[in-house]
Amino acid sequence: MVKKRCVAMLLAGGQGSRLNSLTKQLAKPAVPFGGKYRIIDFTLSNCSNSGIDTVGILTQYQPLLLHSYIGIGSAWDLDRRNGGVTVLPPYSESSGVKWYEGTAHAIYQNMNYIEQYDPEYVLILSGDHIYKMNYAKMLDYHIAKNADVTISVIEVPWAEASRFGIMNTDKEMRIVEFEEKPSAPKNNLASMGIYIFNWSVLKEYLQIDNENPSSSHDFGKDVIPLLLKEKKRLMAYPFKGYWKDVGTVKSLWEANMDLLDPECELNLFDQSWKIYSVNPNQPPQYISPDAIVINSLVNEGCIIEGTIDHSVVFQGVYVQKGAIVRDCVIMPDVVIGENAYIERAIVPSELEIPPGIVIRPSAFDDEIFLVTQEWLQAQSSEIVEKG
């Protein structure tokens, strides 16, 4: 195996249970985002654009669609003779089957994968976030600061700091303390869940952590606190730019709506940092003589006969005459029936919204309504009962 300077390990096994029905059949990194992408596209494109060509992807929860989507990594130019993408699901060994018990344990179980490239650095990523970041710059920082571990951090509003894992740093940006969701935050630098380790340090501490029976084998909860206790050199790398954890229905909706804001820092049209994805290969979109499309992102394969206002519309969606879609995220291959009205909702893939149905936010307060097959069935039986 050819030696690699830096190997990336992408944690993509999360369930994302707060996304409710969206993650019933698929892992969170495979959830559709931004009109044509899946969440994991952002991290994989960042790797590709940063020149990191060796990426181990750790999967566990509902992996079928995620595995087939990743394939051999060609969509992100990561199908390489040396390195490239390797999907790493849990496996059985002579002592039995071991599920990934925590983020650190998942990496521990795949130390052989990393070892074969004999790297100097290991980049740990999660497939849950929407952002554009040049990991090569973070690696330069890690080397310049002579760090054992570098953790990427972002400034969050002070009022929200208690929702995050907060890094308390000294003047030099060395991390002196890590507090998970502090009630009285001393700092507003939140961990983005992106770590660069010197491989020798990571290897040593994964071993120690694995032998500790009281550990939950999690980077944030166990490994980082242990490294701090042992006075290792942990540096914070301040990231500036758009970064969003799309862990809830509301935050997923908000991040989609952010793309419609002309001032949004996350620019999908930037040719120098393209976000790659598996292209669906559909014909262009057709906008009919009666259609109105404003303030929206619309992907190929759509037929728009109704009104789309301030919405994100994925490939293959059919919006029929008289239908109005406002402040919505419409996932692939959805049909919106004639004269339907939908506002502030997420419609998951392949659902058929019957003609004339009304989904208004007032009935659901400030929340974003996640349409489900069950809800649609209940509506149609109600109509039958009333009729």
Added chain:
Amino acid sequence: MNKTMLGVIDDTRYMESLYELTLHRSIAAIPFAGRYRLIDFVLSNMVNSGMQSIAIFPKYHYRSLMDHLGSGKNWDLSRKRDGLFFFPSSDLNIPAHHLGAFQHFEQHIDYFLRSKQKYALICNSYTVCNIDYEAVLKRHIDNQCDITEIRHQGRSLGMFVLETSLLLDLIANRIHTGYNSIIDVVHDHLHQLKICDYEHYGYVAVIDSIESYFRHSLELLNPTIWNQLFVKSRPIYTKVKDAPPTKYTENAVVKNSIVANGCMIEGHVENSIIFRAVKIEKGTVVKNSIIMQKSHIGEQCELNSVIVDKDVKVENGVKIVGSEQHPFVVRKGTVQGELMNQ
């Protein structure tokens, strides 16, 4: 029984009537329908009909065609066995006979000799349709034809099925027979070969002039025609570009138009075909026009019956008007209205 076909796409023709669109590209590489090139249709039809070995014979300006096709991966033709072959003419002085000129094939005769496929399908590169060649072959075999010509409403579509061995004979004996192309054979009646017709009933567009290119492009706005060309079970493949979804701003007004990915629409677009990554700025009205990839139309422009080729920049406040019979063609890579605004 061996029922497989070789695909032969003849892109050796030059047409004066397509001059402005073929300045930088061969006919096969003319952009069409918002995100495709003409060759995508014949190539996808062949792939969708189960054909695995396809040879393209280009002659003029094939750089953009090669760039478009690459290894053939987007058509699933990057294979260890068979796949996509590219056979440029090594002699540009070969007289431009009809389609399917045997002299071009003879230069690459090894391809035909080495291939195991019993049948061959010869097609031109400028006929746009969605057709199942397997059905054509079945009819060809059932009726024991020597050559089957595919036609549409009395017009030849420049598509022929024959046995590879017959094609080899025709190529080898062309000096004796005087047949220089497959068309010569089909049009002659002094031979013993059984020539059959196969009628294709779906939509067909033959692109052989600027006027027909313009007319057939805008025809796609008719959903009945669109649905005949873009069938879910028989998709048309093309080079993928990783463009984001198209963005419509608050001032966008789009009516009866086909829009590809990666565009930024801020103006008024009506009855038009907009290719990938086109930008149309505020206050601009585009009607009955075709705007190709990466072109940028500035503010307060007025375009009617115009074909804007790739990478064109139209400065603010420019008015360009053509007509249905004579659409105005803005050539690739040019800047319009540069002098006007000085």
